[in-house]
Each structure stands twice: as C-alpha cells, then as structure tokens.
Amino acid sequence: MLYGRLDALRYEASDKHATVLRENDPENPQERWERDVSAGMYAERLSRFREVEDGLCFGRLDLDTGERNYIGRLGLFDEGNEYAPLLMDWRAPAARPFYTATAASPEGVLKRRHIRTVARTVKAVDDEVLDVTAARGDRPSSSLTAEATLFAALDESRTGRMKDIVATIQQEQDRIIRSSRNGVLVVQGGPGTGKTAVALHRTAYLLYTYRDQLAKRGTLVVGPNPTFLRYIEQVLPSLGETGVLLATVAELYPGISATRRESPEAAEIKGRGEMAKVVAKAIKDRQLVPRQPVELTVEMEPVVLDKTIVTQARTRARRSRRPHNEAKEIFVREVIAALARQMADRLGSHLLERGDLTDIRAELEEDTELRRTLDELWPTLTPQRLLSDLFSSPDRLRRATPKLSDEERAMLLRPKAGGWTPADVPLLDEAAELLGKDDRAARKREARQRRRELAYAQGVLEILELEEELDPELLRATDIVDARLLADRHEERRFETTAERAAADRTWTYGHVVVDEAQELSDMAWRMLMRRCPSKSMTLVGDVAQTGDAAGTSSWGAVLDPYVNDRWRLEQLTVNYRTPVEIMAVAAEVLTAIDPALEAPSSVRETGSHPWSTRVPGAELAERVAALTAAQVEEVGDGLVAVLTPPALLAEVGSAVHAVVPDAATGEGGPEALTSRVTVLTVGEAKGLEFDAVLVVEPAEILAGSARGLNDLYVALTRATQQLGVVHSTDLPPSLTGLRPRG
Numbered sequence: 001m002l003y004g005r006l007d008a009l010r011y012e013a014s015d016k017h018a019t020v021l022r023e024n025d026p027e028n029p030q031e032r033w034e035r036d037v038s039a040g041m042y043a044e045r046l047s048r049f050r051e052v053e054d055g056l057c058f059g060r061l062d063l064d065t066g067e068r069n070y071i072g073r074l075g076l077f078d079e080g081n082e083y084a085p086l087l088m089d090w091r092a093p094a095a096r097p098f099y100t101a102t103a104a105s106p107e108g109v110l111k112r113r114h115i116r117t118v119a120r121t122v123k124a125v126d127d128e129v130l131d132v133t134a135a136r137g138d139r140p141s142s143s144l145t146a147e148a149t150l151f152a153a154l155d156e157s158r159t160g161r162m163k164d165i166v167a168t169i170q171q172e173q174d175r176i177i178r179s180s181r182n183g184v185l186v187v188q189g190g191p192g193t194g195k196t197a198v199a200l201h202r203t204a205y206l207l208y209t210y211r212d213q214l215a216k217r218g219t220l221v222v223g224p225n226p227t228f229l230r231y232i233e234q235v236l237p238s239l240g241e242t243g244v245l246l247a248t249v250a251e252l253y254p255g256i257s258a259t260r261r262e263s264p265e266a267a268e269i270k271g272r273g274e275m276a277k278v279v280a281k282a283i284k285d286r287q288l289v290p291r292q293p294v295e296l297t298v299e300m301e302p303v304v305l306d307k308t309i310v311t312q313a314r315t316r317a318r319r320s321r322r323p324h325n326e327a328k329e330i331f332v333r334e335v336i337a338a339l340a341r342q343m344a345d346r347l348g349s350h351l352l353e354r355g356d357l358t359d360i361r362a363e364l365e366e367d368t369e370l371r372r373t374l375d376e377l378w379p380t381l382t383p384q385r386l387l388s389d390l391f392s393s394p395d396r397l398r399r400a401t402p403k404l405s406d407e408e409r410a411m412l413l414r415p416k417a418g419g420w421t422p423a424d425v426p427l428l429d430e431a432a433e434l435l436g437k438d439d440r441a442a443r444k445r446e447a448r449q450r451r452r453e454l455a456y457a458q459g460v461l462e463i464l465e466l467e468e469e470l471d472p473e474l475l476r477a478t479d480i481v482d483a484r485l486l487a488d489r490h491e492e493r494r495f496e497t498t499a500e501r502a503a504a505d506r507t508w509t510y511g512h513v514v515v516d517e518a519q520e521l522s523d524m525a526w527r528m529l530m531r532r533c534p535s536k537s538m539t540l541v542g543d544v545a546q547t548g549d550a551a552g553t554s555s556w557g558a559v560l561d562p563y564v565n566d567r568w569r570l571e572q573l574t575v576n577y578r579t580p581v582e583i584m585a586v587a588a589e590v591l592t593a594i595d596p597a598l599e600a601p602s603s604v605r606e607t608g609s610h611p612w613s614t615r616v617p618g619a620e621l622a623e624r625v626a627a628l629t630a631a632q633v634e635e636v637g638d639g640l641v642a643v644l645t646p647p648a649l650l651a652e653v654g655s656a657v658h659a660v661v662p663d664a665a666t667g668e669g670g671p672e673a674l675t676s677r678v679t680v681l682t683v684g685e686a687k688g689l690e691f692d693a694v695l696v697v698e699p700a701e702i703l704a705g706s707a708r709g710l711n712d713l714y715v716a717l718t719r720a721t722q723q724l725g726v727v728h729s730t731d732l733p734p735s736l737t738g739l740r741p742r743g
C-alpha cells in the first residue's frame with residue numbers, strides 16, 4: 001500500500017515535470033526563469049521519491065492507545081481520508097519513541113517492530129515487546145535497540161559507500177541527532193562510534209525540523225578529503241535530502257582548485273593561527289612610502305610627492321580600518337588633497353577661488369603618471385597576487401614572518417607558478433577578508449552590459465515606432481514602455497539552487513555547518529569556517545585521539561574558546577559499531593600509549609577472528625604483502641580489503657599488489673578507490689573509511705612517519721569491520737603486543 005502511494009506521487013510529479021517542460025515555451029527570460037524553478041522543484045521531488053525507494057518503511061510502533069504508526073524515510077498521507085498519516089517520517093517528533101523507548105521507559109509503546117525489506121519484499125520482521133508485563137518470557141533486554149537488524153547491518157560486507165542507519169539509530173545517537181540547532185555542538189567519540197553517521201542524520205533532522213530557515217541559507221558539510229566525501233555522498237539523498245553542499249576545506253574558495261602538493265611541515269606552518277598576522281603584515285608591506293621624493297609634472301606644474309605626504313596619507317588610510325583595497329580610496333584622496341594644497345600654495349592660494357581648488361584636484365586625479373605612482377605605493381591586490389608574491393620572494397617572506405626560523409621560512413618558499421595547495425586556501429580566504437573587494441572591474445563590466453542592454457532596448461523601440469508610424473491613433477509601444485523598463489525585463493536571471501549559489505560565493509554564510517573529522521582542521525581553517533557561519537550553529541564531530549594532521553588539534557577547548565568562549569556543548573559516543581572486540585583490544589593499547597587517560601569505545605561485536613602479525617624479510621616486503629592480500633581477498637569473498645602503508649611504501653606496495661590483483665586501486669582520487677575489491681592507501685587517505693579486512697604494512701614506519709604517528713597507527717588499526725593483519729620487516733612497536741604472530 002505504501003509503495004502504491006509512493007508510485008502515485010512519483011507519477012504525479014513526473015507528469016507535472018513533463019507538462020511544465022512541454023507547455024511552457026518561455027517567451028522571455030522571466031518566464032524561462034519561472035519555468036526553470038518549477039521544473040527544478042519537480043525534478044528534485046522526483047529524485048527524492050527515487051532515493052527513498054529502498055527501505056521505504058522500516059518500522060512500526062504499536063501504542064498503548066491502540067494506535068499503530070508506521071515509520072519510514074518520509075511522510076506519506078492518505079489524500080482520500082483527510083490526509084491521515086500512512087507513514088511517519090522518522091524525524092517527526094511522534095516517531096522518536098522508535099529510537100528511544102525502552103522496557104524501563106516505554107513512552108507509551110507496547111511493541112516496536114523492525115521491518116527489513118529487500119526491494120519491495122519484506123525479508124524479516126523483528127519485534128520488541130516493551131510492555132514488561134506482556135514481555136514475560138521474552139528475551140532479556142539489552143542496551144541496544146533493534147539488535148537483530150543492527151547486527152545484520154553491521155555484519156554485511158562493505159560496499160565502499162556509507163549507508164544510512166535510519167532503521168537502527170541507537171539511543172545515545174538519537175539524542176545527538178535531535179539536539180538543538182543553536183550553538184556549537186561537539187561530538188567526541190572513538191573510531192566506529194557512528195560520528196559520521198550521526199552527523200549526517202543530524203543534518204537530515206535539522207533540515208526537516210528547520211526547513212524554512214535552512215533552505216534559504218543552506219547547509220554545509222565539510223569532510224577531510226574528496227574520497228571521504230564520495231564515501232558519504234549517498235547518505236543524505238537516501239534520507240530524502242538533496243541540496244546540501246559537501247566540500248573539503250580546500251574546495252571552499254570559489255575558483256581555486258588546490259591540487260599543488262607540499263610537505264606536511266610546510267602545511268603545518270601555514271595552518272598556524274599566527275599566519276593571520278603574517279598575512280596582515282604581508283599586506284602592510286605592500287603599502288609603501290617612497291625613499292626619495294617623487295617629482296611629477298601635472299598640467300605643466302611641478303609637484304613633489306614626498307615622504308611626509310605619503311606617510312600621513314597612509315596613516316589616515318590605515319586608521320580607517322577598512323580593508324586594503326577599500327582603504328586605497330582614502331590614501332589616494334589624502335595624497336591628492338595634499339598635492340592640491342601644494343600646487344595652490346605655489347600659485348598663491350589667496351588668488352584662488354574655491355572652484356579653482358576643485359579644478360586642481362580634478363587635474364591631479366586624472367593625471368596618469370600620478371595614478372601610476374599611487375598604484376605602486378598602494379597597489380590594488382588580489383589574494384592570489386598577494387600570496388604568490390609573498391611565497392616566491394625571500395625578502396617579502398622575511399619581512400612578513402619575523403617569528404619564523406630561517407628553516408621554516410625556507411619551507412614556505414616556492415616558485416610563483418604551480419597553483420595552490422590545500423593549506424593555501426584558508427590563507428587566501430584570510431587575505432580576501434583583509435584586502436576587501438576590488439569590484440571596480442566587475443562594476444565596469446556591469447555598467448558596460450547595462451549600456452548595451454539599454455541601447456538594444458532603444459533600438460527595439462525605434463523599430464516599433466517606425467512600424468507604427470502609419471497609424472497615429474493607436475497606442476504606441478513607447479507610450480507604455482521606455483528603454484529602461486524594456487532592458488529591465490530582458491535582464492537574464494539564472495535559476496540556481498541554494499547550494500550552487502553558496503558554492504560560487506566566497507562570502508556566503510550558511511545556516512548550519514557540519515564538520516566531520518574536525519580534529520584535522522588547522523587554526524587557519526577554523527578561522528575560515530567560522531566566517532562561513534556567523535550564527536555559530538555548528539555540529540563538529542571528531543576524535544582527538546585520531547588527529548593525524550600536524551596542524552590538527554588535541555583539544556576542543558583550544559580550538560573553540562577563541563570563537564565562542566566556553567559556550568559550546570560536548571556530547572560523547574561510547575559504543576563502537578565497526579571494530580570487533582578482538583581488534584579493539586589491540587588498538588586500545590595504542591590508545592593508551594597516546595594518552596593513558598583516553599578510554600577506548602566498547603565494541604558491540606565479536607567475530608572470533610584474532611588480529612595477526614607476520615614478519616617478513618625487508619627485501620620481500622612488497623611481494624609478501626601482495627600475496628597476503630590475495631589470500632585475504634579470497635577469505636572475505638564479496639567484501640573489501642584495504643592495504644594501509646606508510647607514504648614512502650605506497651607506490652612499491654601498490655604496484656606489487658596490482659601485479660597480483662589487477663583490479664586493485666592505489667592511492668586517493670580515482671573513483672575506483674572506494675569500490676575496488678582491494679585498495680592500497682596511506683593512513684591519511686583511509687581516514688573515516690572502513691573495509692571488511694585491513695592489512696597494515698610496517699607499523700614502525702607509520703609510527704616514525706610523523707609527530708602524530710601513534711594516532712595514525714590507531715586510525716589504521718580501527719578501519720576493519722572483520723579482520724586485521726599486520727605485515728612487518730622491522731620490529732613491531734611496543735604497543736602492538738596484542739597481535740598473534742603467524743608464520
């Protein structure tokens with residue numbers, strides 16, 4: 001019945017979509033725009049109906065009032081029966097007991113039913129009786145809800161794409177998902193505790209609950225890398241939500257594609273909060289005072305631009321606290337005023353009238369040589385020019401970074417050409433803020449366009465006039481419309497979704513921002529994100545024990561206090577749904593080595609498969625890893641295998657594995673990286689992902705590879721849902737005693 005209703009809605013939307021496209025043959029841009037809006041709306045509705053097809057209805061609540069509510073991915077109503085609810089959206093308040101009711105606190109629920117479907121067929125039904133009196137003899141209650149459905153989901157082979165957990169959200173997760181939209185919410189939790197899942201379901205919940213507010217300003221979900229974003233991109237559509245912008249920090253500056261590579265050390269320096277001062281200093285460094293007086297001739301009169309004039313003008317411009325490009329106006333005005341006074345004095349100011357002084361100023365303003373000189377002293381700058389000049393000039397760099405060591409400065413130095421790195425993006429953003437808009441070119445372009453439109457409109461009217469000349473009695477076109485009005489009507493308006501408009505606008509501010517793997521963000525990246533969300537309605541999820549980036553954080557307070565003081569709230573997730581008990585026991589020792597105060601999340605599953613290690617000769621490492629990978633592929637059947645290596649071994653191990661498993665993928669980037677049976681990755685690239693089986697190569701090298709080597713090792717060990725093996729040629733790190741050596 002529910003699928004029948006869904007089909008009817010789908011048919012209706014598809015019909016309307018086709019009608020809009022067929023019947024509206026837009027005559028002018030306004031009509032075209034209106035048609036695009038309607039067509040966009042129906043297309044979005046259609047895609048939403050398509051996305052909720054799988055598992056449309058996954059639950060039922062039998063209430064003590066005798067009512068029976070079905071719970072599903074979206075709300076469906078019976079049009080023929082006063083819109084009585086047929087299916088309740090999981091986010092509706094009345095659906096909440098589906099996730100929170102327990103035997104101790106049944107919230108009016110007698111029975112909760114979990115329904116598992118494949119395509120449109122019900123495959124399993126799992127009932128929980130919550131009324132304790134009625135439940136006598138039933139199985140003992142556990143802290144998990146929907147246990148059977150949950151375990152079935154957790155035991156499934158991984159597909160390389162994250163699935164939604166809407167049918168099995170657990171109580172501690174539900175509380176976070178439905179937590180208030182206001183303020184900054186930090187969700188701290190160990191690996192596999194569902195932080196990513198919770199963040200995405202919370203996004204869907206907020207969009208449902210605050211649809212109007214969020215539709216206008218949009219929602220941004222930030223992830224650590226493009227592979228991760230691909231991993232999660234299907235979750236929100238499957239929850240009926242399209243139109244959320246998913247991006248990495250490096251993608252948040254429109255027009256910049258940050259693909260240049262640099263050392264982790266250079267990226268760490270660029271991520272430091274003090275770089276904000278460096279950018280500010282680099283800008284000030286471009287506001288010059290001439291060493292020697294500059295002599296110019298304006299309208300045959302000599303003028304001298306000396307140090308005092310420029311210094312005073314610069315001080316006034318700086319004091320205005322306006323961004324550099326906007327403050328230029330003040331600088332220019334001040335210099336011109338001073339030079340006008342100079343000229344007037346020479347000509348004898350007592351002889352001049354008021355108008356004369358204005359004329360002198362106008363002459364100065366129009367003088368190209370003076371303009372050129374002023375442009376040199378206070379150049380109009382783009383963020384790109386500022387930073388590429390800075391990083392390619394040892395002198396500029398030295399002046400802007402007095403606190404860096406020579407060694408650190410050398411790491412930042414690079415040739416101008418070659419593009420931008422991800423760590424440059426927050427610096428470009430900072431520079432854009434401090435430089436302000438230089439919209440003169442855009443304004444000129446607009447004015448030119450407008451003139452063209454007016455001229456065209458005028459031409460149209462003239463033609464109409466000519467045609468109408470013969471019949472003076474008739475009302476003429478020019479009686480009703482003038483060129484300006486006609487041009488207005490012709491102005492193109494392009495239809496774009498909120499997410500598209502937001503993505504193209506650096507100064508866009510979002511209604512809500514979600515950051516996943518938030519521990520990886522540098523101080524500069526935080527500055528940038530905070531600017532994107534002045535309301536500070538944010539959800540930040542992460543694990544300070546998994547910080548791999550040297551510029552990342554080990555304390556939420558340190559990150560957030562500068563922006564919101566202590567006005568942020570912390571929620572913790574404590575149950576690990578991914579990593580089985582056996583693997584977690586090994587990883588927990590590494591966690592203790594990171595910080596004995598940190599507590600590992602407790603795993604819900606046991607697999608009976610113990611993590612193993614095998615030592616091989618150094619010269620055979622890549623080959624042996626390849627052979628073991630092939631064996632692992634056999635073992636996991638349909639599942640996915642990841643080989644996690646230190647960066648230095650990636651290429652060698654990658655090609656050895658490729659020789660044995662030809663469809664294996666290596667490294668980040670390619671679309672096959674997630675869905676190949678085997679993927680060879682560095683730990684950084686595997687962040688946030690999961691696989692059925694994982695082989696970790698040379699852990700001692702992972703450990704030694706960075707200042708946060710232990711954190712990286714912890715991340716590597718916690719990626720597997722079923723099996724874990726470690727292959728090494730050098731001694732194992734002392735924290736890996738829990739592995740079972742294998743011949």
Ligand SMILES: Nc1ncnc2c1ncn2[C@@H]1O[C@H](COP(=O)(O)OP(=O)(O)OP(=O)(O)O)[C@@H](O)[C@H]1O
Pocket residue numbers: 150153154163164165168169170173189190191192193194195196197198543546577578687688689690718
């Ligand atoms: N309530 C749930 N029902 C079913 N599966 C769940 C539930 N919670 C989490 N999972 C599953 O557990 C796995 C780990 O979840 P997720 O990736 O969100 O964890 P995480 O905390 O972000 O991990 P990490 O810190 O390692 O990135 C995923 O496969 C997710 O689907």
